[in-house]
Structures are given as structure tokens and as C-alpha cells.
Amino acid sequence: MGKVSWSMAAQATLHCLTGCAIGEVLGMVIGTALGWGNVPTMILAIALAFFFGYALTLRGILKSGVDFRTAIRVALAADTLSIAVMELIDNSVIALWPGAMDAHLADAMFWIVLAIALAAAFVITTPVNKWMIGRGKGHAVVHQYHH
Numbered sequence: 001m002g003k004v005s006w007s008m009a010a011q012a013t014l015h016c017l018t019g020c021a022i023g024e025v026l027g028m029v030i031g032t033a034l035g036w037g038n039v040p041t042m043i044l045a046i047a048l049a050f051f052f053g054y055a056l057t058l059r060g061i062l063k064s065g066v067d068f069r070t071a072i073r074v075a076l077a078a079d080t081l082s083i084a085v086m087e088l089i090d091n092s093v094i095a096l097w098p099g100a101m102d103a104h105l106a107d108a109m110f111w112i113v114l115a116i117a118l119a120a121a122f123v124i125t126t127p128v129n130k131w132m133i134g135r136g137k138g139h140a141v142v143h144q145y146h147h
Contacts, residue, residue: 009130010122012138016082016129017122019056023048024090024114029105038101042094046087053083078138085128086121093117 027048031041054075061071094100094117103110132138 004130004134006126006130009126009133012129012133013082013086013122013126015056016053016079016086016125017118019053019079020049020083020086020090020121021118023050023052024118026052028110028114032105042091046091049087050083053079081132082125082129082138086125089124090114090117090121093120 024045027045028041031044036044057075057079058071061074062068066074094113097113097117099109100113103113129138
């Protein structure tokens with residue numbers, strides 16, 4: 001694929017982060033609102049992070065006119081490792097931060113630790129995406145569908 005810029009890797013990571021953040025926040029809001037415990041809430045947040053991460057990629061690929069089955073394959077190939085790394089990092093930060101798992105939506109700690117966790121996930125996932133794009137993997141497979 002040639003030389004991959006940090007800007008390209010950061011853009012791919014930011015795209016992934018957007019879907020992950022939507023899913024994470026929605027999952028935490030739903031789990032907290034329903035009075036669920038930490039583990040079920042985290043599982044829901046992770047599932048929704050994958051869902052929204054893939055959905056954002058699917059949206060772009062489908063706009064290019066490919067069929068749904070191909071779009072699903074491309075989204076899975078493009079985003080799975082990136083989302084997995086991002087989720088591992090941001091959920092680890094939240095789980096390991098003293099008091100973060102017990103913070104509620106109205107607590108500043110909830111939002112501050114979430115922002116720190118997502119920022120850490122971005123910083124750590126960007127080199128992963130740079131490495132993958134440089135090998136024709138990850139978001140590199142999506143680029144052929146952009147007009």
C-alpha cells in the first residue's frame with residue numbers, strides 16, 4: 001500500500017472511535033437507567049460499540065453501491081481488530097480507575113473517566129490502525145469503495 005501517514009491512521013481511528021463512543025455511552029446510559037450491575041452494563045456497552053462501529057462503516061460502503069453481504073464482509077475486515085483494541089483499552093481504563101465503575105451518569109467522574117478512557121483508546125489504537133493500513137488491512141479495505 002505504500003507509506004501510511006499518521007493522519008490517515010488517526011482519521012481511521014477517529015471514525016472507529018465515533019462508533020465505539022456512541023455505543024459505549026448508549027450502553028452505559030441504558031444499563032444505568034435500568035439499574036443493571038457493572039458486568040451486564042459493560043457487556044451491553046461493548047456490544048453496542050461493535051454495532052455502531054460496524055454501522056458507521058456499513059453506511060459508507062453501502063453508499064458506494066455494493067450489496068449488503070459484501071458491505072458486511074468489508075466492515076468486519078475493516079473494523080474488527082480496531083474496535084476490539086479500542087474496547088479493550090477503554091473498558092480496562094474504566095474498570096481499573098478507582099471508583100469509576102460505581103460512578104453514575106450524573107457524576108462528573110463518570111464523564112471524565114469515560115473521556116480519558118476513550119482518549120487512551122484513541123492513542124493506543126492509532127498505531128494499530130497505521131500498521132494494519134500499511135499492510136492493506138483494516139480501513140485500507142474500505143478505501144476502494146470511496147468515491
